[in-house]
Amino acid sequence: MSTLAEGSPNRQRFFVYAPDKTAEGTFEKRLSVRATHLETAKERISKGIIRVAGALLTPESIATPTADKKMVGSTFIFEAETIDEVKALIQSDIYSTAGVWDADKIVILPFVAATAIP
Numbered sequence: 001m002s003t004l005a006e007g008s009p010n011r012q013r014f015f016v017y018a019p020d021k022t023a024e025g026t027f028e029k030r031l032s033v034r035a036t037h038l039e040t041a042k043e044r045i046s047k048g049i050i051r052v053a054g055a056l057l058t059p060e061s062i063a064t065p066t067a068d069k070k071m072v073g074s075t076f077i078f079e080a081e082t083i084d085e086v087k088a089l090i091q092s093d094i095y096s097t098a099g100v101w102d103a104d105k106i107v108i109l110p111f112v113a114a115t116a117i118p
Contacts, residue, residue: 010081011079011080011081012079012080012081012082012110013051013077013078013079013110013111013112013113013117014077014078014079014080014083014086014108014109014110014111015075015076015077015107015108015109015110015111016074016075016076016077016078016086016090016106016107016108017073017075017105017106017107018073018074018075018076018090018095018096018101018102018106019056019072019073019101019102019105019106020071020072020073020074020095020100020101020102021099021100021101021102022102026099026100027070027071027072029098029099029100030071030095030100032098033094033095033098033100036094037093037094037095040093040094041053044089048079049078049079049080049089050076050077050078050079051077051078051079051117051118052075052076052077052117052118053074053075053076053077054074054075055071055073055074056071056072056073056074056075057069057070057071057072058070058072073101074095074101077111077113077117083108083110086108087108090106090108091103
């Protein structure tokens with residue numbers, strides 16, 4: 001895998017949809033490794049590899065201001081030279097290696113923004 005030099009003219013954007021598994025205990029597993037996931041994301045954000053990232057929530061999570069927030073997946077906009085680089089980054093994330101994300105349902109597609117991206 002090549003290095004992801006910030007500002008490289010060969011970088012493309014990729015949308016990533018990474019849903020969590022639905023098995024019992026997945027949410028608790030997510031919470032137990034979340035700090036490691038966030039540290040990895042912070043590093044990738046600082047290098048310009050992750051441009052946008054966030055957790056996906058259940059609709060009930062926003063039903064009322066006091067509703068419990070239940071995370072059920074993640075989404076990203078990555079910048080990388082190839083889709084294979086993004087796949088490798090996703091596969092190496094603690095949410096993948098710990099079995100939080102459902103590997104069979106992860107979607108990675110080239111992405112062209114119609115709006116500004118931070």
